[in-house]
Amino acid sequence: MPEARHKKTLKALAGALIAAALVVAPLVTAGASATTTLKGVEGQMQTWTPQTNQVGYWEKLYAAHDAKCYKYDASQRSDHGKVTDGGKTVTLNAYQDSWPGDHWELLVIKGGSLYNNVIEHPTAGVAYASPLNKGGQQSDVSHWIVCKGTTPEEPQTPNPTQDLDCVAVTIDYGRALTNGDHINITYNEAKGKQVNAYVDLNVAGGWNGLGLRFSDGTTKPLTQAQVTAGTISWAYSALIPDASYTVSFVQTNQTDTYPNLECGVVDEPEVVTPTLTYTPGTCLVEGTLTLSANADWTSAPGEDGFTVWTAAPKDGTVFAADATISWPVPTLAKLSADADDCRPAPPAPTVKTTEKTTVDCTATKAVVVTTTTTTEPVWDVETHAWVPGKPTSVDTTAERALTPEEMETCPPVTTVETSEWTDGVWACGDTAVVQTRTVTTTIGDAEPTVVTETRNRDLTQAEIGTCPLVPGDIESVCVGDVPYLGYTLTLPAGFVAPSANPVTITFLNPEGEDYVVTGQPLSGELLWPGASDGEPKMWPGWELVDGEYAQTDGNFAWTRQGVTVRFDVNPTYSTEVEYPEASAECANPPIGGPETPTTPTEQTPTDDTPSGDTPTAGTPADASSGDLATTGGGVSPLLVAAGGATLAAGIAVVAIAAYRRRRAASE
Known part of the structure; x- marks a missing residue:
């Protein structure tokens, strides 16, 4: 409880001090x-x-x-x-x-x-x-x-009572008067007018120094009886100079009332309209400001250097409902000599033009660059005068034909004409071809000079591919009693094979389907068409009938009377190969049939053994209508056809001059 009472006392004292300060402030600093x-x-x-x-x-x-x-x-x-x-x-x-x-x-x-x-x-x-x-x-x-x-027990003090009229006010505080008790009276509130009185402990002649101090600076000492009575009677109207007024607010310590007491003769206020006019400053004189006399005026700084003027009604007047009461006014000072409006007219800019001509003898034209330099005047705030500014330049470019005089300064015109490169003649076995072209130079009207230039160009794979394969020994051979085609081939110089087994071998059938075997090496032995090297063995032009060998027009009999064999990589070679002579061990089957007649079984084709339609052996693995097969190398079919046509004229017919003797049984 002591702490609560202490806080309440401090609050009451603080309120009294604040109120008293409103009155003391203008007095104690006198x-x-x-x-x-x-x-x-x-x-x-x-x-x-x-x-x-x-x-x-x-x-x-x-x-x-x-x-x-x-x-x-x-x-x-x-x-x-x-x-x-x-x-x-x-x-x-x-x-x-x-x-x-x-x-x-x-x-x-x-x-x-x-x-x-x-x-x-x-x-x-x-x-x-x-x-x-x-x-x-x-x-x-x-x-x-x-x-x-020591914080005293807070007494239960009643609120002051008030008796107010247009002459005086009497306040009964319900206790003894103390330092800081005060009365504030506001009249004509729109203008913020106020009179006040308060109890001060420093009034000469007062009991314990207590007395009343008024807002006009006068004082009145209080007796002990007046202090003890706790009542202040004050003829406040003596401090109000207005003939008529309205008491709108009375404050007695922390008690506020709003009596709105009208006193004196109240006349209808005059309706007025405030006006404000101004003229801005010029280069010669300051500006002027005219405020109407029917209002009280105040000013305050505004934004951007403006001053805001505000009108308030004078006593006995009110403003019209649509009246303007606030005006922002710019600075009215005399303009500076550097202000835009105070400067003399600027002089005209200076303009200078120069030309530069470049003669282009090659194009027989002249390039003319015109430079226009403009210097604008700028205002100098130190000398208060116009001075030349920073020059700016603009270039324009134009072209024209050379004049006769300019043409005479040019050297003779030199023209150079170059022909296309032309291949020379090359032969199979070459890897490059010599190319030539002519360069014709003409200087002015002089006779032209012609120079022939040469260079080497590597032959392409397609070009080399038009050359034939280079043959070695190509003949029919007997391996025991089995006929084979033996061959050796060499690629043309500079040609790169597409794989390790690039050769396609074709037995050309003049009256039917060819016999084709692919994926063969550049040299080796190939089982003859229609032949087999396993039991029952078979020979072209023969077949087994009831366990006996019998001649037939089938089983590749057409290869026995000499056959043309073509070797293809992309380069091509063709030759005629004779089947082994009848006396050769591998030419024909033994008379009467095999020693142990069996029914022939179908031969399983390999890379060296083509598949066939008959149960004997030697049927084509890949047949065409006599056209050249294309294998790898990326060569166009047109180039292959051209190569085949070239090689057709070089096909040689090679007759087998000797026949292999029957090999000894030991082989």
Whole structure:
């Protein structure tokens, strides 16, 4: 409960002090410099008297809070506080629980000979200012008094009662008057007019220094009986100069009322319209501002250098409903000599033109570059005159034909004509061909000179592929009693085979389907068409009938009377090969049939053994209508056809001059 009461008391005292400050402020600083800024916090500046130097004076004045006061010279050290800011302020220490009382009640700072700075309920750690001296400057602290207080039980004080008329007001506080009790009366609220009175403890002749201080600066001492009665009667109207007014607000300490009491003769206000006109400054004179006399005017800084003028009604007048009451006005100062409107007209820019001609003898034309340089004037704020600015240049380009005179300066025209490269003659076995072309140079009207140039060009694979394969030994051979085609081939010089087994071998049938075998090496032996080297063995032109060999027109009999064999890679070679003579061991089967007649089985084709339609052997694995087979190498079919046509003229017919003798059984 003591803490709650303490807070309520502090709140009440703070409210009283704030209200009193509204009245004290214009009075306590009378005679002091209004422009001096004090170092530290300012409380109430009360007039100094010799009595205020005594500790007992303040203990008596704050007896209700059981004040215990202590006085210190500026040089003394104390647990209570110290002089700070080079002698200009006093700062209290934190209040200790072991001290009597429960709070700082009062701080009185003396300096100079005019005032005391009196602070009720000061705060620890805050620097409080010394008062002004006679010279209007902040004095050094000469001594200071600090009082400890005990928060009293908060009395249940009734709200003040008010009796108001147009002449006086009587306020009954319901208790004894104390320092800070006050009355504020607002009249003609639109203009913020106010009169006030408050109880001050520094009024000469008053009981314990108490008296009334009014807003006009006068005072009235109070007797003990008046203080005890707790009533203030004040003829406030004596301080109001207006013939008619309205009391709109009365404040008595923390109690507010709004009586709206109309006093005097109230006339209908005159409706007026405020006006404001101005002329801006010029290069020669300042601008003018004209404010109508039917309003009170105030000004305030606006945005972008403007000043905002605002009109308020004079007494006895009101503004029309549609009246403008605020105007932004630009600066009316005389224009600077550097302002755009105050400068003389700028001179014309200077323009300079130059030409540069370049003769192009090769194109028989002239290129003309025209440079136009313009210098605009700029204003110099130092000399207040126009001066040349930075030049800017623009180039324009044009072309024209050379004049006769310019043509004479050109060297003779040289023309060079170059023919296409032409291949020379090459032969199979070559890997490159020599190319030639002519370069014809003509200088002016002189006779042209012709130079022949040569170079080598590598033959393409397609070109080399038109050459035939180079044959080695190609003949029919007997391996035991089995006929084979033996062959050896060499690729034309410079030709690259597409694989390790690039050869396609074709037995050309003049009256039917060819016999074709692919994927063969460049040299080797190939089983003769219609022959087989496994049981039962078989020979072309023969077949087994009831276990006996019998001649037939089938089974590749057409290969026995000489056959043309073609070898293809992309290069091609063809030759005629004779079947072994009848006397050869491998030419025919034994008379009467095999020793152990069996029914022939179908031969499984391999790369060396083509598949066939008959159960004997030697049927074509790949047949065509006599056309040249194309295998690998990326060569166009057109090139292959051309190569085949070339090679057709070079086909040689090779007759087998000797026949292999029957090989010995040991082989």
